[in-house]
Amino acid sequence: MPELPEVETVRLDLLPAMEGARIESVVTNRADLRTAFPPGFGDRLEGATVRALTRRGKYLLAELSSNEVLVMHLGMSGSFRVDYHGRSRNPDPYYYARDTSERHDHVVFRMSNGATITFNDPRRFGFMDILSREALGERRGVGQLGPEPLSVDFDAAALARACRRRKTTLKAALLDQRVVAGLGNIYVSEALHRAHLSPRRRASTIATPAGAPRESAVTLAAAIKKVLEIAIAGRDGDRFRVYDREGERCPTRGCRGTIRRITQSGRSTFYCPVCQK
DNA sequence: CCGCGGGCCTGAGAGC
DNA sequence: TGCTCTCAGGCCCGCG
Numbered sequence: 001m002p003e004l005p006e007v008e009t010v011r012l013d014l015l016p017a018m019e020g021a022r023i024e025s026v027v028t029n030r031a032d033l034r035t036a037f038p039p040g041f042g043d044r045l046e047g048a049t050v051r052a053l054t055r056r057g058k059y060l061l062a063e064l065s066s067n068e069v070l071v072m073h074l075g076m077s078g079s080f081r082v083d084y085h086g087r088s089r090n091p092d093p094y095y096y097a098r099d100t101s102e103r104h105d106h107v108v109f110r111m112s113n114g115a116t117i118t119f120n121d122p123r124r125f126g127f128m129d130i131l132s133r134e135a136l137g138e139r140r141g142v143g144q145l146g147p148e149p150l151s152v153d154f155d156a157a158a159l160a161r162a163c164r165r166r167k168t169t170l171k172a173a174l175l176d177q178r179v180v181a182g183l184g185n186i187y188v189s190e191a192l193h194r195a196h197l198s199p200r201r202r203a204s205t206i207a208t209p210a211g212a213p214r215e216s217a218v219t220l221a222a223a224i225k226k227v228l229e230i231a232i233a234g235r236d237g238d239r240f241r242v243y244d245r246e247g248e249r250c251p252t253r254g255c256r257g258t259i260r261r262i263t264q265s266g267r268s269t270f271y272c273p274v275c276q277k
Numbered sequence: 278c279c280g281c282g283g284g285c286c287t288g289a290g291a292g293c
Numbered sequence: 294t295g296c297t298c299t300c301a302g303g304c305c306c307g308c309g
Contacts, residue, residue, distance in 0.1 A: 123303095124285085140305085
């Protein structure tokens with residue numbers, strides 16, 4: 001379920017359990033997630049202290065006292081559980097349940113502060129990797145991320161520049177983590193709706209030929225920030241305005257349109273054909 | 278280089 | 294009940 005806001009929420013949940021604590025033990029219950037664990041996975045983590053737990057796009061980064069970085073990605077279905085007082089739901093870390101969701105508990109960290117952190121991921125699209133600090137920027141994925149949408153680096157000018165020569169749709173451009181980091185299928189639909197821009201529109205149309213931001217780029221950059229901020233703050237009231245709301249009335253004030261669902265590059269897009277141009 | 282389709286996995290829900 | 298089918302909030306690879 002994780003796009004930027006969910007990953008940020010996971011980070012905040014993990015913070016008290018991880019930051020400043022030493023990793024006492026690591027158990028992996030299988031040889032791979034999406035990819036194999038790096039060589040010496042447990043040995044490289046055990047004994048290290050987590051100096052900081054940060055986030056870049058949808059990636060969680062545990063910066064270690066060993067000067068290595070533990071990179072964690074939740075894929076589609078990854079989640080973490082934290083249990084305190086040295087007690088996990090499964091007292092035996094090697095226990096591998098077969099008939100409950102616990103059979104997808106793939107990694108268990110025991111921390112010096114008594115926390116037990118369990119990574120669960122049924123579909124195994126998530127992964128963990130360990131890299132030196134310097135190698136981070138070179139790694140495919142994390143190394144190629146565009147600006148953090150909630151930082152000052154991300155604004156209409158940056159967005160326009162990134163979209164300038166894109167012949168794809170706005171939908172595809174915003175899903176591309178090199179354009180902006182952290183948006184996924186839900187928040188792209190939400191941001192475009194808030195900005196009243198059609199997901200089918202060519203990405204390059206938000207920039208002038210010279211690459212300068214048009215008004216639509218200003219609106220879209222602001223909408224992206226807004227949608228993510230609201231989601232992180234957990235203002236649940238109007239969680240998703242269009243996502244998974246095919247057939248419902250468009251929530252835009254004064255708009256009498258109906259939310260439609262279309263498929264773009266194999267994935268669902270929800271939008272209002274009336275107010276999104 | 279760019280854009281698209283397919284593949285990777287399992288589980289939930291719909292329809293028969 | 295149980296089967297089959299579709300779909301799911303991510304990402305990478307290979308093809309044209």
